[in-house]
Amino acid sequence: MSDPLWSDRSTWLRGDDLKAYRVTSSGLCWWCQSAPATTREHKFKRTDLDQMWGDSKYLLWGSSGDDRTIWDSEGFGRLSQIRGPKSDVARFKPSMCLTCNGKRSQSFDESYVTFSRHVWQHMDRLWKAGYFDMSKIYGNEWQSRVLEVARYFAKHCACSMVDAGFEVPQSVIKFLDGETSRLEDMHFVIFKDPQIRRYRRRMKEIGVAAGGLHIEPAAGAVSKSRKCLTGYSCAYLLGFIGVKYYWREGARASDSFYLHQKPRIYRREELPPI
Template identity: 30%
Template sequence: MKGDSLVWVGDNGTREIRGSSGVRRDRYGVVKFPKSMCAVCNNAKSQPFDVAYDRFAAYLAAGGVRGRDGVPLAKIYGETWRQDSRSLARYYGKHFGCRLRQLNMPIPDSLRAFLDGADSMPDVHMALITTDTVHRYARDGLVLSPDFITTDPVRQHIRGFVMASYIASVGVRFQWWAHASAPPGELSQFFDFPTPVINRFADEDAMGSGQTRPSLIRRVLTWRPRRSTEPPRF
């Protein structure tokens, strides 16, 4: 942030967007996604998602979260943390769905069902993360990762994709596998646990490939998505 303006940095350079009217106009097309949802879904239906995100974002923006092992969702949301954590995940699901739409990529059926109230997504893994390079250049900002897309060898079929969104260098990583490429068993999700672990990456390439590094506090951190329904032990 720069005073009362928003500074956007991307592959095509830097754009400075001044004031709330500048955000609404979005003359550079860098703040808002193209319209891809009906008004009811994007407003009334997803309002709980927005409220949950605002509370999560305020907690991250206060600082000090990156150095911890996990994010205390039960502390942020209180007794309703299970419901609110799913609302948070659905906010990010809506965000990643809009990014996929912008890329003309297929929207996973499981993501659509999750946004409509399904309990989870069998072919999607959502995890809390932090990335060293993001922390160095945008520790106080909002950052969107590159989009990582995998295909078959002849590039005819999409096998999966990975993307992330950060607040103050702590974010949510979204990974989808096509049916033939999905790992066996049930994947755990960050929103199932009261204090989900923060997975750590050296840079965005490592984030895209899933190669974590140990935290300074814990010398060993297992990245593989847990297939057990048991909560992690800290």
């Protein structure tokens, strides 16, 4: 989707300018809103991190906002070493209780892992593919399983919002609760990123198995009169295959990937408007 949140830099707010729009944490899980928030969701699924680890002693983590990082001379930006999936930089702040981040969302995680393994296994072929056939990944259960994948990403989006100091929309919570099978005010699309693919190919030419996990910088919109968040977008990538999500307050009838047996794989520069 073409992302209007990035279109006009003159309207951007950063740092202290956002204080008026952030909420004070209650210390409770954002999902059930009753139990203490004692667990930390991974920014990337632990199974993906474990797969990348192999026999390496550490992974390189790129960031632009962490003072502990170092500049890499090869132009990859700021890089830091992480030595385990429980590293602070690899997880969001504590925002969920043990039950919600475990038993309640276990089926979301399991369906996502199946999707993730398919992507890693067929990565190079997917560049030329125009769509995913979800029935080949999940069989006759594709409708319910793909819906669970969407709920995994909705949970990820919510954790990202809370990590940034914003309140999770009630529509997202109802979607995770199963009260609705369609999250109309959040749009999800699958895409492929040519820039990351070029990097992957260059690394393979010199014998480096460059997989890579990526989260694009989040962007949001706010209401200056109501002092609250009204839009939020981000993207999560396995190699060059990503899922872009965009929540917009009051939006209706989003046509997201989980509504289709064969959802389209868009090119990054050709994402549809929400």
